[in-house]
Amino acid sequence: MKHFVFAFCFNLCAGNMFLFAQNPKYPCQYEGNQILEELLGSWKVETKDRVSPGQYEINVGISxxxxxxxxCSIKENYKGIYKSKVYAVESTLLMVDSMKLQRVYFDSEHASTMVFNGETDGNDIKMLWLRNNEKKRMRVKFELTRHSADAFEWSTHLSTDYGESWQLTHLWKYNRVTGMDVKDIEHKEIKQAIDSYHLGLSSGQVKLVTDAISDQFIMFNGNYSGEPLNWQAHMFLSGKDLNNWPSQFIAEAGPYQNQYEIISIHIRANAAVVITRDTGSNKFRAxxxxxxxxxxxxKDQKWQITGYYLRDMVNP
Known part of the structure; x- marks a missing residue:
């Protein structure tokens, strides 16, 4: 009997381990979940936020x-600025059936959770939050409108008179973050410059580094903050100092290693801003x-690095 139980458990557990090791997908039973799938990804967000009745400010963030x-559900994590302070939102949008949805919203400004209930027509979403389900005097309506696969917006309006009048509280416009296009020649040349920079520092090939950077090079730190008032100047190099810097860095801070992926590239004329996600280490930090x-x-048909910014770094 013991051998039978052991064998049964071994086979069952082994089967479960195999099942979960395959990272299975759990299909949603509701056909209307396509609208949720199309909202997945990384987004740049421009916001119009009410700071007092009739007064608004413009902010930006990343979602x-x-x-x-x-x-059957999606989770949003947003980081940005609101009322001149860092601001975060956690939100879950889930399907109740093929047309009905629920939104659970929590932000860093308040200590309470808002639960919206509503429905979708397959393209747009309309939902309502009631402060008191019996009195229904104070309410907030939420509306999400999709413009394309790479752009959508949502807004919230507040009413304190049972829905007789409404005032805009937030209008958030989302545009999808686009990464590197492997077919784009400019993107390839930009990536080559960043590749050469990292390879030169990790392998000790100084010329790769000097070829990758411009004749003037600046670095600055975020001091662990998204608020520019907290940022720090780190280093500016040109001329002889710039030529000597790669070999000095390798000798003093090596060994250097870094793996990265390009998250976003934005080009305008002869200027480019590139965001990468990096994992690595040197002598002083990881x-x-x-x-x-x-x-x-x-310059002269060649892309070169003029500087970079590290948010989560502080001057020694």
């Missing part, structure tokens, strides 16, 4: 939307999934 259980902002310029 990451990931899938939840069974594909980093994992750290975002680096690169500034590049094109």
């Amino acid at each position: 990451t939307i990931t899938t939840g259980i069974q594909g 980093w994992k999934n750290e975002r680096t902002t690169w500034l590049l310029g094109k």
